[in-house]
Amino acid sequence: MKHVLALAVLAASAATGAHAQDFGFAGREFSVDLGVGVDVGPDYPGSDDAEAGPWLIWRNAGFGPRGSNLREGFAISPSFGTVGERDASDSDDLAGMKDIDRAYELGLRVSYGAGPVTAFGSVRKGFDGHEGLTGEVGARYRTELSDRVTLWSGLSFGYGDGDYNATYFGVTPEEAIGGRPAYDIGGGFNKASITFEAQYALTENTSLLGEIEYGKLIGDAADSPVVQDEYQPAIKFGVVRKFSFGF
Template structure:
C-alpha cells in the first residue's frame, strides 16, 4: 500500500494546479483531496448495487471528468487515478465457478483542453493488482455556473480498454466455462461503455465543497455481449466532500 501511495504522489505532483501572476513573483500550488461514497454496480456488468468508498484526488474524482473549482483553460496535463473493486462469487451466484479478481489501482495521465465553459478530455491508465491492462476514457463536459456557490457540469464520455483489460472483466476462459456453465468468451479491445453524467459542486466555504454525481452508463461492444454481464445498464450515484489545499511560494 505504501508503494501505491508513493506512486500516486509521484504522479500527482507535476499535475497540481499552478498559477502565476507575471506581474508579481508570487506563485501558488493548489489541489483537492476528499472522500465520499458511491452506490453503483457490484462489479462491471452486475445487476445489483453496493456502496463503496469514493476517493477524490485533485478534484478529478478518481479518474472521471474533473470537477475543479475553475476548469483550466487551454491545454492541461494532470494525473489520472482510478480504482476497480474486487470481484468474486460473494458478489452474486452468477459468478460461481469464475476466478476471483482482486481490487486494482490505475495510474496514468489526463489530457484536457478548455475553451470557455466547454472542456474536452482524454485519459489513459495502467492497472496494478486485479488487472494489468490499459483503460481510460474520453469525452467532453459543459460547465454551468448557477451561482457563486453552485456549479454544474454535464458530461458525455466513452470508456475503453485494451484486450487484457476487457478480457479480465468480461471474458470467460475454458476452465471457467467448465466450472460455471457459462460459454467460453474472449473480449477484445475497444470501447466498453458510453455514459452521460450530471455533476454538481456546492461550496460550503472558500476551501470546502460538497460534490455530487449521477451517472448513467451503458455497456457496449464486446462487453455488452459477455455472458458474465447481468445488466447492460451501469448507473451510479456519488456524494462526497473535498478540501482544497493551497500553498504560496
C-alpha cells in the same frame, strides 16, 4: 553611459513583460479541487449489485484568470480508480468463473478547457485485480447557477485494452459451461456514460460535490455472457478544497 544603462533597463523590462504575455502567465493562476468521498456503484463491471467504495477526487485542474472559476488550456493531473472484487460464490451466473481481487488503478489525465467546455482523456494501469490499461475520453460543460452552485453535464466513453476486457468480460474454455460459452474479447470501448455533477461552495475554498452517472456497457463488453446488467448507474458524494498557485 547613463543613456545606455537606461535603454538596457527599458529593454529588459519590455522583454520581461512580453515574455509573460507570450506564455499567458501574467495575472493567471493554476488551481485544482482535491478531496475525498464515497462512490456507490456496481461491484464490478457488468454486475447488477452495488457497493460503496472510496472516491479520490482531483477535479477542475487548469489555468485561468485569478479569481475566475474557468480553467483554460491544457492541464495534466493524476488519475485514480478502483474496481471491486468479483467472487464467483456471490452469484449463480458466475459459477465456475475464477475470482478476481479488488483492482487499483493509477495513471494520468489530460484535459483542455475552452470557456465552459472541457475535453479530457485519461489512461490508468491496473494492479492486483487486473493488469491491463483502462481509461476514459469525453467532455463536460460547465454552468454557473449562482456564486455558490456550479453544475457540469458530461458525456464520456470508457475503454480497456485486451487484458482489462478479458478479465471482466471474457470467458475462458475452462470457465465455459452449458449456457455460458467461451467468450474471447479484445480491446476497445466498453462503456458510454452521461454524468451530472453539482458543486456547492461552503466557503471560498471548500465545497460539497455530488455526481450522478448513468452508464451503459457497449460493444463486445455488453454481449458478454457474464454481464448481469448492461446498465451501470453510480452516485458519488464528497468534500473538496480548492488549491491555487498564482503567477
